[in-house]
Amino acid sequence: MTTTTTPLIQAQNVSRHYQLGDSTIPAVNDISLEIQSGEFVALLGSSGSGKSTFLNLLAGLDRPTSGAIHVRGRNLAAIDPVELARYRRDTVGMVFQSFNLLPRMTLAENVELPLRLAEVDRAERGARVQSALEHVRLAARSRHRPPELSGGEQQRGAIARALVNRPTILFADEPTGNLDSVNGEQILLLLREIQSSLGMTIIMVTHERPLAEQFASRIVTLGDGKLKSDAPNTAAALQSASPAANSEVRQ
């Protein structure tokens, strides 16, 4: 994909190899990719294709064995661990398949966690948590603990937590993997709404092509750790979700 503007993310010949005994497993093998600001990219691929590993590398949770990942001019492969943590804290929001809300904290406390890590003023935190929860329509459940919430609610809570620090890029690793289709669609609708309203870049890993085609603006396919295809989503795309999901989100 060629463009005249500077890409937000620029991955150059990125590889991530795992050593297992004597053998080397190339989970990600020489992938080069550029992502522009404001895109909704779906990383599509079957199990073991390396899509999650690649997402982790882009999110700064892991470092490539070789290659470079430039985000706003900084090479994630070369910066020190403290800088990398700061990148995760300030630039990145993460949403996981299994939600990963801390079960001992209330929803509001979970959402507040990134603000604590970023040393945001106490006075400011309450309003930001409230606003993030309102954004995902969970303000009423702020005092509940994760086990008291449904799967869809937990994932929306996780999205609120990812948003609260106003990141530039939202990474979602199979965000609908643990949800039924209605809830899954709701979550993706929410993500797309966030993308358009906040101008956020979203990079989502999924193995469900229909969902990718329905919501993403660009579909990148991976297989055996390699880039198989990379194209804008032309398939009817970006049409509205099923009426059922839409109505539930509005509620």
Place this chain on the structure above:
Amino acid sequence: MKTRDLTELAFRNLREAILRNSLTTLGVAVGVASLVAMLSLGVGLQTLASQKLNKSGLFDAVFVSSKQGGRFMGGDGPRPTTKKNAPNPEDSRVLDEAARQELQKLPNVVEVYPQVRFLAEVRLDGKSTNSNVVGLPDSDRSNGTFDGIKGKAFSSPTADEAILKSELAKELSPDPATLIGKEFVLRYARRHDTSSAEVANEKDIDQQMDDMLSGGVTFISQDKKLRIVGIIDTDPSASFGGGGRVFMPLSVAEALEPAQPNDLREVVRTQGSKKPGYMELTVRVKNPKNILQVEEAIKKMGFNTFSLLDATRNLRLIFTVFDLFLGLFGSLALTVASLGIINTLVMAILERRREIGVLKALGASDRDVRSLFFAEAGAMGLVGGICGVVIGWLIGEALTWGTTFYLKTQDLPGVKISSVPWWLAVGAIAFAVIVSLVAGLYPAARAAKLNPVEALRYE
């Protein structure tokens, strides 16, 4: 992460796994408690011993003698410290009444008194026995010298009363307790100074010759009635070298003008002098700390001095070693407790790997994670330390209570054998926190090093 957030999260995490963390904290508390209990026992016993020793009069007393003479008859007992510097007898001062007044005026001096000790015959209900009689200073009534006495101490410094050593009481009666309240007769040799005028007026020429030859001093047999007020096991005259069996108020004993061992020497030395000097004076100081300063002042006056300050130093050494060993045993207990902390935190890492992964994914640095585990270890140390000090203090109190109870059954006064001074409490808490932090080092470092991707994969 800010300290306040860190602390909040740490306490929150501790609260959530309440059972496991309480048990670990209890482990720390038990460790600290044993440390505090043992050290408080050490401190308490030390305080008790120095109190008792101070009361014994051995450590707040300076023994003053004239440079002309030795200490006791035959040179028994400790030698004067400045013996080797003893100057010409002619240069030295006589330890007389004027010197006594002067000593009394020195700063930090509580009391100056001579040693009055003489041999006398005790006669009671037809029995008679020879005993050493010792006069006891008035301060002995209030400093615990008579602790454990059967009966009472002297009612006043001028009362014609006596206290008997229990062995003497047993000699006098098969049931010594019945002696209390009884009167007995003390037959002793009274010193009688004869002035040169008296000698000149003596009509009997033989007596005149005797007086002159006696150096102006004669001895007369005299009786004194005393009432027994108490019987005591311990020797209240220990500070004068001990050995007394009959004790009476010092001023009463002085008034008797009994013949004392040094009288003979006085006769030889101050031929015809009407001013008998004291063999030795005891100077009581306010506080053992003042001993050196008072000793210096007395030496400047031209007298020999002796004190048992060196003995107190040795005693302190013994107690320091004693404390050290008690502390070592307490520390062993705390070491076991810190192994408990390490175990709990390592288990917590295993259990909370996913949480650590989430924190890191949300932007927590290695340092944040390390600090969090560190804070948790410190918090357990702090809470355990505080509980431990309280438990340790309670153990000490229980021991004191038990000991006092036992002593009461033995007809002895109660004692406080344990003491938790503020420095011990603060020190023990600080020690617990430090040990816990050290114990938390390894688990915290391990948690900080966790790879977030692997940690997130952990179910």
